[in-house]
Amino acid sequence: MSITEIDRSYAALRKDRPAEPADALVRLTPATARGRQVPRWLRRGIGPVALVLVWHLASITGVLPAEVLAGPATVLSSAAKLIQTGELQEAVVVSMQRAMSGLLIGGTIGVALAILSGLTRLGEDLVDAPMQMLRTVPNVALIPLLIIWFGIGEAPKIALIALATAFPLYLNVYAGIRGVDQSLIEAGRTLGLGRAGLVRHVILPGALPNALVGLRYSLGIAWLALVFGEQINATAGVGYLMANAREFFQTDVIVVCLVVYALLGLAVDLVVRSLERIFLSWRPNFTGA
């Protein structure tokens, strides 16, 4: 379309509108004066509430049989029952312990290897290539090997979580160390910082944002690995509760376990967020505080 054509069509558009003098004044209303709308959180809450309502209606009308999926009311009452007997709390504690010890072991290994290969050429040559190779193996595929090595007790479950969590931390901490602004390292050198000083005051703090991203990934994967790990002949924990429920077609208990997994994931995400609030308040794009 040429400029004159645009002009012409625009003029045609204007013609349809009621005549308005070119110099007419318009009053602009400030946002505060524009009548109150439904608050955002309330609008965002409508979707989930509607979903639960549909679920509830479907199960009381019998459209959704309890063998397929128990209704929200049944789920709530069986959750209450599990809490009353203490089964749920016990299971959560056992599962938490598994996830955390796996993360502790895997995270320590991942961070240590990342520092080694991030800071030294030799470390990079020895560590990085095998790590990049191994990370392409799906962790879950290692379960048969882990069972052969560690039996069917706690060890293979924790080993699986450790393996799964080591890689995200390794990759992110390594990238963080290598990504530290070269000009800041140079500035640090002109200030008289030696190698140890540069590592402590420039490189590690510079890698911290990436490290926390890695931690977040690791925590997410820790739950995933936990779910898989607890399928290995568990005798306690949320996975055990779930496996039992499956035997007896207790879909309500299964849903309770799913909700628990989701809440645990949410809780650790909250922990990482607060860590970020504490340690990353210096970041220019940080808006949490």
Add this chain to the structure above:
Amino acid sequence: MATQLHRSLKTPAAVAVRGLSRAFGPRRVIDNLDLAIRPGEFVALLGASGCGKSTLLRILGDLDPEFEGEVVVPSRRAIAFQAPRLMPWKRVWHNVVLGLPGRPDRKRAERALDEVGIGHRADVWPKVLSGGEAQRAALARALVREPDLLLLDEPFAALDALTRIKAQALVAELWQRHGCAILLVTHDVEEAILLADRVLVMKEGVIAHHEPIALDRPRDVADPEFARIRGALLDWLGVAHGAAH
């Protein structure tokens, strides 16, 4: 006058460079360059972009060891770059004393920050500083080391015009008080004449021209002698200019 005072200090040269060369591949950016700076002398280095002036400064700051020739500089040096290069994860006062031996000395940092006029910003993160404040913090960080040689790599280039005038006056004042030799790399001819005892023009890898500035301080841009020197320097830089002479 302060200038005289600095010049009369009887110590060996602050910078002695003989036969310095630096090549990037086949291109010799610095080619058999000689340079001497007296203790306490304020030298400005002018030159077109890519003429090698920043390379020279980096060599003097021991940031670029890939040179040939003889370079003698004081062991106590400090650099302020075009970007402030503050560590974003350290509070401003921590940045100022970073790298000094011993425990971080807050009092010392506060004195240095007071000197550049931002003592009230000691506890904030660098991200909340304005461009001018960040550059002042970088200056405080350089001066707290009590250098014998201060290297300034276009430290005002990124500042707005008004902030730049204030920062230039601050550097002049700090120089008079500390008495360190300063090498200021810039491509602002007026800035060079305003601040320096001597203006060097770098061209084709060597110092092509020395222009001693004998004007009284503080200097006035409207001074006819100022205009004459500016015209002469612009000629050396190969820039056409108005009827300055």
